[in-house]
Amino acid sequence: MSFDVMMRMTEIMLAIVVLQTAxxxxxxxxxxxxxxxxxxxxxxxxxxxxxxIAVGALWLTSILLLHRFDGPYNGGADKMTMLITTCVGAAHLFPQWQELAMAYLAVQLVLSYFVSGYVKIVNPEWRSGRALVNVFRFSAYPVSENLRNWAHQPRVLWLMSWGVMGFEVVFPLTLLNPVVLLGGMAVAATFHLANACLFGLNRFFWIWLCAYPSLIWFQERIFE
Amino acid sequence: MKTLLAKTKSMLRKTIDLLLPALFPSWRFFKEVGPSPRVEYRVVLKGQRTAWRESHPVPERVGLGSVIARMVWNPARNTQLYMVSLSERLVSGRVEHSASELNHLIAAKIEESQGDLQFRLMFMDDEGGAITGTVVYESEPVPLSEVRR
Incomplete structure (x- = not known):
């Protein structure tokens, strides 16, 4: 994927996702x-x-929103929105550094999976499956009371915990091959989709997809 | 002039504080599963207090059609998630904005039009295998007429 195609894809996807939230x-x-x-x-x-200029204007309104809500309205999803807007904006503002700006986005995307997996895998509560049981038992995240019954399936949740942690920590390795990367992104998108269905985190699903073109371009640029 | 300069400085500092976590995110999602908040409210009218009720409760079940629709239209759930963030910010010491926002969001959903609104934050946790709720914050009652936007 060429840099220009990647930039335009990112801009179009970002515009659609931010428009939906607006x-x-x-x-x-x-x-x-x-x-x-x-x-x-x-x-x-x-x-x-x-x-x-449009991306710059979007960035300024994002700053105003951070003040309006005294931080992100939707946690990590808003942070990723801001990160993408900043990187795309920086690529426009400093053409000589445009590749660096979008590479930073791609690296942050990889880190978003790896760090998230690493902090879980070093936690005994996650390794035993107990943490995910507690997510369903008493956290505010399940979208319905009915879903709390999943807490009575500790073996299933143990498997799910290891599935998520394993996928997240090995995600950086998918960069080694373009086909494996596409597979990794498909698994990641499925993971976000499950989070959207179970926990109502639909904004994470869409905004993380917006960063995927940068990763496809980055893989080709560095490893091909 | 001094006040304006101080205000500008404070605004800039706050902007940097708000921006940095987005530019250098920690990505430590669900590092641990700690106590989790529920927002409850009551209305005080002429000395009579209603029972505490949960604000913005999740439904008993969500059907497949709703799950699909929520992928593209999910304002109510996103408000619930925002209230979770506000509750966590409030107990971490960021009281003023969080309490004000919670008051507005609760008031927008309730039927009562008169009286004073009061809310409390109940944090649910596992204690010895049982789920228990601990009240960690109780707001000052404020007139509903003031918090309705």
């Missing part, structure tokens, strides 16, 4: 002016005219 907030009546501005900027970015 419409949700507008529907709820939250900070209408700010989210209306973001929706308009996303449409502008979709058309691609002066995309760098």
């Amino acid at each position: 419409v949700e907030h507008l529907w709820q009546g939250q900070s209408r002016a700010l989210f209306m501005a973001r929706a308009i900027i996303c449409l502008w970015l979709l058309f691609g005219f002066q995309a760098g």
Whole structure:
């Protein structure tokens, strides 16, 4: 994938995902002016005219949102949105460093899996499966009370814990081969999809996908 | 002039504080599963207090159609997740903004139009194999008319 194609794909995906979240907030009546501005900027970015300025405007509204909500509204999903916006914006602003900016995004994407897996695998509660049991037993994350019954399946949750931890810590190795990388991204997307269905983390699913083109480009650029 | 400079400095510092975790994320998702918050509220009217009720509770079950629809339209669930973040921020000492936001979000969902709104944060945890809830914060009652946007 060429750098230009990767950039444009990232911009289009980012614009669609941010537009969706802006419409949700507008529907709820939250900070209408700010989210209306973001929706308009996303449409502008979709058309691609002066995309760098559009990304800059999106970045500024993201800063305002961080102030409005005193931090991210949707935790890691908002952080990834900000990270992608910053990297794409930096690539436009500093053309001589554009590859470095997008490589940083790709590396952070890999770290998002590896670090997340590593901190779990060194924790005995995760290794025993107890942590995931507790997620279903009493955490605020299951989308329905009915899902709490999964806590009565410790063997299944032990397997799921090791499946998640194993996939996350080996994810960096998928960079060694383009086909394996595509497979790794498919597994990762399935993992995000499961999180969206079980815990309502739909924004994570979409925004993580937005960073995938940068990883495909990065793999080709470094390893091919 | 001095005040303006101080305000600008404070705003810049806050922007950097808010921005840095996004530019250099820790990615330590679910490092451990600790006590987990529930938000409960009651309304105080003429000295009468209603029972504590959970705000924004999750439904008993979510059907397959809803699960699919929630992939692209999920504002209610995202509000619930925001309330979890607010609760965690509040008990970590970031009280003012978190309490104000929780008051607004609770008030937007309840039927009562008069009286004072009060909320509390109950953190659920595993103690000796049993799930127990501990109240770690109770807000000052505020008039509903003030917190409705």
